Amino acid sequence: AQKITQTQPGMFVQEKEAVTLDCTYDTSDPSYGLFWYKQPSSGEMIFLIYQGSYDQQNATEGRYSLNFQKARKSANLVISASQLGDSAMYFCAMRPLIQGAQKLVFGQGTRLTINP
Amino acid sequence: SAVISQKPSRDICQRGTSLTIQCQVDSQVTMMFWYRQQPGQSLTLIATANQGSEATYESGFVIDKFPISRPNLTFSTLTVSNLSPEDSSIYLCSAGDRSSGNTIYFGEGSWLTVV
Numbered sequence: 001a002q003k004i005t006q007t008q009p010g011m012f013v014q015e016k017e018a019v020t021l022d023c024t025y026d027t028s029d030p031s032y033g034l035f036w037y038k039q040p041s042s043g044e045m046i047f048l049i050y051q052g053s054y055d056q057q058n059a060t061e062g063r064y065s066l067n068f069q070k071a072r073k074s075a076n077l078v079i080s081a082s083q084l085g086d087s088a089m090y091f092c093a094m095r096p097l098i099q100g101a102q103k104l105v106f107g108q109g110t111r112l113t114i115n116p
Numbered sequence: 117s118a119v120i121s122q123k124p125s126r127d128i129c130q131r132g133t134s135l136t137i138q139c140q141v142d143s144q145v146t147m148m149f150w151y152r153q154q155p156g157q158s159l160t161l162i163a164t165a166n167q168g169s170e171a172t173y174e175s176g177f178v179i180d181k182f183p184i185s186r187p188n189l190t191f192s193t194l195t196v197s198n199l200s201p202e203d204s205s206i207y208l209c210s211a212g213d214r215s216s217g218n219t220i221y222f223g224e225g226s227w228l229t230v231v
């Protein structure tokens with residue numbers, strides 16, 4: 001069984017600072033994918049970044065980067081130069097990379113608030 | 117990336133009635149997924165919808181309460197039946213396609229309030 005743990009229910013950060021959102025996972029699958037999604041108050045789930053368990057380098061997408069430490073089973077999201085629009089819920093998720101297995105398991109989420 | 121559209125975006129329904137949510141993907145996908153997000157909670161998978169076969173439901177979800185249709189490779193519907201206030205949630209559709217690699221995309225969500 002897969003499990004995602006996000007230990008920070010809420011984070012408060014000053015605008016323009018960098019922020020790290022924690023995510024640890026547990027799985028017995030040899031190959032898996034890790035995802036981060038942003039959910040603003042509108043409710044939509046916005047895909048931010050993806051990391052495959054066999055990827056040699058940490059994923060980056062603009063201001064988002066994923067600090068992947070496989071031995072520690074952690075996949076923390078780093079947002080550089082935070083903006084007011086980054087205020088939202090952030091969810092870490094994973095799924096096995098097996099053909100036909102696209103079901104995602106989610107963590108409980110972290111509510112990020114960016115203060116001006 | 118796949119673009120997923122959901123309708124309605126919001127609705128307020130009377131208890132005892134049903135609501136059908138539509139999900140349209142802009143490309144053909146093998147599997148589509150329906151999630152529920154209760155207020156203040158994370159996402160929980162309701163079922164997986166494969167074209168041409170019955171949906172596969174997760175523990176705690178049954179077809180009588182959440183019937184799903186999947187008539188083709190780009191479309192699915194979720195019906196929430198015999199509504200009660202406990203069904204007030206965001207319902208989200210998701211899918212991935214080959215062009216997006218391993219990425220899974222979501223629709224905008226459908227906010228349901230049962231009164």
